[in-house]
Amino acid sequence: MKKKFARTIKEGIIETILFLSALSSVLITISIVVILSYESFGFFKEVSIIEFLTGTEWMPLFAEPKFGILPLVAGTLLTTAVALSVALPLGLIAAIYLSEYAPHKLREAIKPVLELLAAVPTVVYGYFALLFLTPLLQKFMPDLSGFNALSPGIIMGIMIIPYVSSVSEDAMRAVPMYIREGSYAMGATKLQTSFKVVIPAAFSGIAAAFIMGISRAVGETMVVAIAAGMMPNFTVNPSEPVQTLTSYIVQVSLGDVPHGTIEYRTIFAAGMVLFLMTLIFNIIGFWFRKRIREAY
Amino acid sequence: MTDIKKRIAISKFWNNSFWVAGLLSTFAGLVLLFALFTDLFLDGAPRISYKFFTSFPSRFPEEAGILSAWIGTTLVMLVTAMAAIPLGIAAGIYLEEYARKNWITNIIEINITNLAGVPSIIYGLLALGLFVYFFEFGESILTGGLALALLILPMVIMATREAIRAIPNSIREASFALGATKWQTIKDHIIPYSTGGILTGIIIGLSRAIGETAPIITVGALTFIAFLPTSPVSAEFPFVSFKWLFDPFTVMPIQMFNWVSRPQKEFHINAAAAGIELLAMTLLMIGIAIYIRYNFRKKIKW
Structure with missing residues (x-):
């Protein structure tokens, strides 16, 4: 009897420890929100939130500082747009090819290799963007500056192809075979079936894959920090140097900014904007992914 | 017609x-x-030599090496593994084997999915506020390792859950039928059978952590370190020292970043050489992970 009691206690302790471990992940999210809000709050005590959200000049380290976040947001969206114009078409076409056209053996061989694109350290991609792609592009575009939004954008696009293609492909393969067979029986080609039947049926999954790609591109740091220059430039021209939210945080972290100053707090304000942007994308993506399961 | x-x-x-x-x-x-x-490879391969691994960074590109960087990376990875592996596995086991379907479980699950999508630099800001200034660990190996541990925690949890989910219920029922408690079942059956999948996930997670640069820059790793952390083992009593946890450090990707950012061509060659090492380490780890997955799959048949 005593032995059984001791055993119940031991089981209870173990379950509690395991539960606390699982709960720790929630604690991480809470800490992120608390720390970003706390430091941003200190920042907004000194800078008006309206100036922050509408200002078009970002010069926080100057003698007469200007705190308009828009150039950083513009830089982030610009590099993201370039990345997506590479990753979405290539990723989607690759996914259709692998799901609908490719023989089984080729698909099984190529999928892990494609995943490698996402495994390469981002600092290595930054090296490629700055020292390989930019000089290459300059041969065709002589007025492209040494630091620009175009080349890190393209490299980021290649980097996120596997994110887009692998989730899209899973969604397309989940479409039941009889739906395709119905289409083939009506005399449709594979191409017509892919675009008119499979893609609409797998729409939620493909959308989730796209959103994941966007979220990745927005949060990407090292490629833009190395190859986009560190110039907060309020522009939509990808051949100019830009600064993103992430690369600004890197720039400040590399210097010696004392703890507790307004310059120190700017990186948390920029981080807050970045966190909220990716959070919105993650929520939309989550919503789409939930719909996948309801489809059939 | x-x-x-x-x-x-x-x-x-x-x-x-x-x-x-x-x-x-x-x-x-x-x-x-x-x-x-x-x-x-063409740029960096000629630069790789024994001396490159055993030299400190230097103002002169041809004398610079990656000694402090690879030792820093090794120590940071040690801390990351020590923190992320037990926490991740425990959380995964709880969610698969214990968790009841209620709102707390639901929140934890949504939260983990969301954490996996948070940009890595945000983890850097978290570590800067929490570990560097709140817990006062300073800009140390401990801080860097913990930052990366938080980053890969969702990956470890998800890998653990997936591996456990693949175990058929009949195994659990057989164990319970013989009078084993829940923990005994987990310890003697669930964990051993899912080791392959968990290990694969851990190695993939670490391979990602090894190349991560942004959070480590944010917590204030230095770009120029010409000394080594305190040795963890010494000849005198008490033989083992944990002072290295609080030493300043640099890691491989930061060393590479530093060299890429310099205008001189000679440093770019060093960057390429460091890039090859980094890539080789990442690919090696992924290779090991694939090998383990393949072997465990072959061994276990339900």
Whole structure:
């Protein structure tokens, strides 16, 4: 009897420890929100939130500082747009090819290799963007500056192809075979079936894959920090140097900014904007992914 | 009649064109990747030598090496593994084996999915506020390792859950039928059978952590370190020291970043050489992970 009691206690302790471990992940999210809000709050005590959200000049380290976040947001969206114009078409076409056209053996061989694109350290991609792609592009575009939004954008696009293609492909393969067979029986080609039947049926999954790609591109740091220059430039021209939210945080972290100053707090304000942007994308993506399961 | 034949021909033409486009798109990324690797290898390979591994960074590119960087990376990875592995496995076990379907479980699950999508630099800001200034660990190996541990925690949890989910219920029922408690079942059956999957996930997670630069820069790792952390083992009592946890450090990707950012061409060659090492380490880890997964799959048949 005593032995059984001791055993119940031991089981209870173990379950509690395991539960606390699982709960720790929630604690991480809470800490992120608390720390970003706390430091941003200190920042907004000194800078008006309206100036922050509408200002078009970002010069926080100057003698007469200007705190308009828009150039950083513009830089982030610009590099993201370039990345997506590479990753979405290539990723989607690759996914259709692998799901609908490719023989089984080729698909099984190529999928892990494609995943490698996402495994390469981002600092290595930054090296490629700055020292390989930019000089290459300059041969065709002589007025492209040494630091620009175009080349890190393209490299980021290649980097996120596997994110887009692998989730899209899973969604397309989940479409039941009889739906395709119905289409083939009506005399449709594979191409017509892919675009008119499979893609609409797998729409939620493909959308989730796209959103994941966007979220990745927005949060990407090292490629833009190395190859986009560190110039907060309020522009939509990808051949100019830009600064993103992430690369600004890197720039400040590399210097010696004392703890507790307004310059120190700017990186948390920029981080807050970045966190909220990716959070919105993650929520939309989550919503789409939930719909996948309801489809059939 | 000719009309319909024409339409069929057109459809077939587009179908075949798309087949070619698909093949090209699928291989475009891979071809480019291959070109980039070749470029990196041609630039950096001549620079790799024994001396490159055993020299500190230097103002003179031809004398600079990655000694402090690879030792820093090793120690940071040690801390990351020590923190992320037990926490991640425990959380995974709880969610698969214990968790009841209620709102707390639901929140934890949504939260983990969301954490996996948070940009890595945000983890850097978290570590800066929490570990560097709140817990006052300073800009140390401990802080860097913990930052990366938080980053890969969702990956470890998800890998653990997936591995456990693959175990059929009959195994658990057989164990319970013989009078084993829940923990005994987990300890003697669930964990051993899922080791392969968990290990694969851990190695993939660590391979990601090893190349992460942004959070480590944010917590204030230095870019120029010409000394080594305190040795963890010494000849005198008490033989083992944990002072190294609080030493300043640098890691491989930061060393590479530093060299890429310099204007001189000679440093770019060093960057390429460091890039090759980094890439080799990452690919090696992924290779090991694939090997483990393959072997465990072969061994276990339900």
